[in-house]
Each structure stands twice: as structure tokens, then as C-alpha cells.
Amino acid sequence: MKIEKIKRILPDNLKRIIKNKYRSLVGSKSLEVILEEEIEKNIIPGKPLLLYVANRYNYGDHTRGLGYVHYNFYNSFLRLGYSFIYFDYDRIAQRFGAKKTSQMLREAIYHYQPEFLFYFHCRDIIDHLVWKEVSNELPTKTIIYLADDFWRYKFTQSVSSLFNLIVTLDKDAHKRRLSQGFSNVFFSQWGINQFMYRDLGLKRIYDVSFIGQAYGDRAKIINRLREAGIKVNTFGQGWPGQKRIGQGDLLKIYNQSKIVFNISSTSHGNFAINARDFEAPACGALLFTHDIVDIYDYFVPNKEIITYRDFNDAIKKIKYYLKNQEEAKLIARAGQKRVLVDHTYEKRFQEIFKRIGKSSLS
8 A cells, every 4th residue: 555545544653753764764765866867867868958847746746636847848958859857846855844945956957067057936945055066066057037126126136146047027126136146037827838728629619708817806706797797607626616627627618619819917907918818719719818019929819819808808709700700710719829930939948048049949
């Protein structure tokens, strides 16, 4: 019987005893042995080696499933033929603690001597002295990727300054760093893993779908649409009868939806582009999203996606495109083409590596 199964049926005091015994057994192994047992390698001779340091789980919590970056970054690197080592620091830290995880990462850097290190910042686990050493003393080029920089900015300043290249998805944070004298900052954006987000040819049984947790004013917005006679199918934690959506179901819902309704307001009260803006069109659905300034940098509204200004505008346009399906399909196809040409993570990675001095690693 596996130790995880035994632990589920034992009282807490015995669980602690088993956990401590397990740690003592692990502690008898050398650091090099643990490292080789824990990391995943996809090393291709003749190609630059990338050390990919990122969380495997959703926000570092295995109970919430695999994370966005695992599906989009890791799987893109794998499918695109990158030579890389996967150091999933959240899983490793849960097993061995932050101190040993930092030691293991340092060991991996010296052992494999990667040309590049790509770090997706989710939880500040790694000892900052490790980042400082590799960035300042070794030939490895280091990249830190900051996804939620609009609210994490002040929490990431100390760690982001230790990298050769800072990648941010927030325009304001990009400008602030430039104004502070950081010339090594690069603005990027969400995208899609084109091998996963595709039109699967499923029957589109949902007129309008909304995918996401029911927080903030989302319920109010959806209820206004429903009061206007629009049937909106909601999916995600917090909606009646719903729970967290797994990746397979997410892809299926996108592919079964005529319209995917997106709410660009965040839990922090601002408006921002999010992953849904690229995922839905990639799967062939017609995207409805807030009419924010930044969206115009990535799509042509009314030709590739549909934007709405307020409740009444959204209601009017949704009803129109549900009645005019051929026109809706043309716009959806144009949006899909735009995403696959300009907004894949393959292209995002190429831009990032070009910025740090390498045209391509694939």
C-alpha cells in the first residue's frame, strides 16, 4: 500500500511520525542523488540548454490541479523541441523544504551549466543568493517572468532585480521599472499553447459561456445578461452546482461554445487582458470581451473579436450575433487565425529569447 494511501487512514499524530521518518530517510541521500531523481530532462544534443524553473501546480497547490504554466509553458517547450531541464520548484519544495530546494537548484546550474535559465515567478521560495550568484558570476543568462505584475509589483522588486532580463505582462509595471533605471525589462503578453487550444470540430451547444470563478461583480454581470433573456452557461468554482474546471473540460467548453463571454475586471479592481482573450478565439469561439485600450494592440474589434462597453452594449451585440451566426463565424475564424499567427507562446518565447540575445532555442 502506498504511503499516501496509508496516511489518509491514519490519525494526525501517526501521520506526523511517518512524515518525519520519511524526511529522515530522504535526508540520508546525497543532494546530487535527490536532484537526479526529482528533475525532468529533455536534453537534445547540439541545442542550447534551458533550465526551466516553474511551478507545476496551480498557484503551488496540488489540490487545485496542474497550473497554467505547466499546460502552456512546459508543454510548449516540450512540443516545440526545446532542450530543457524542468525544475518544478513548488513540488520539490513541498517535499524537501525551501532550503534544500535552493541547494538543489544551485547544484543543477553548476552540474548542467545551461545557457539560459527561465524562471516563472509564483512563490518566492528560492534563496535570493542563488539568483544573484548565477546572474552575476556565471555565463548562464537568467530570465524572470512576472505574470501578475499589476498587483505583485512591490512584492517582486527585490527578486526581479537579480535577473538579466525581467519579463512583465503589465504596461504600467514595465514603465515603472524603466523609470527606475532598469533597461533590462521587456513587455510581453498572455498567449496560447497552439498544440492544446484548437478547434476540435465539436458541436457548439452553448450559445454563451462564461468560464471563471464567481467572485466580485461577476454574478451581477451574468445576471444582467440573463435578465435580458440571454442564456449564459457558467462554469467554475462558486457558481451553483459547479466546481473547479479541469483542463480537459475547459477545452471542451471552449469548443462547444458559440460565444465566450469574458470579464476583464480583476479581483484587484482594475481592467486587464487575461488568458481567456486568447484561449477562446484559438478554439474557434467568438470572443466577447471588455472594450479596453490594450485589447486593440492584439485584435481588431468587430473583425476578429467583439468588444463591449457596458451591459446594454453587451446585450445588444450578443443578441445580434446569435441571430446572425454566419457573420459570427466569420469573425470567430478571423480571431482564431490572428491568435495562431501572432499570439502563440512559441512566438512569445522567440521574442523573449531574441531580447536576451538569442533568436531561437527550438
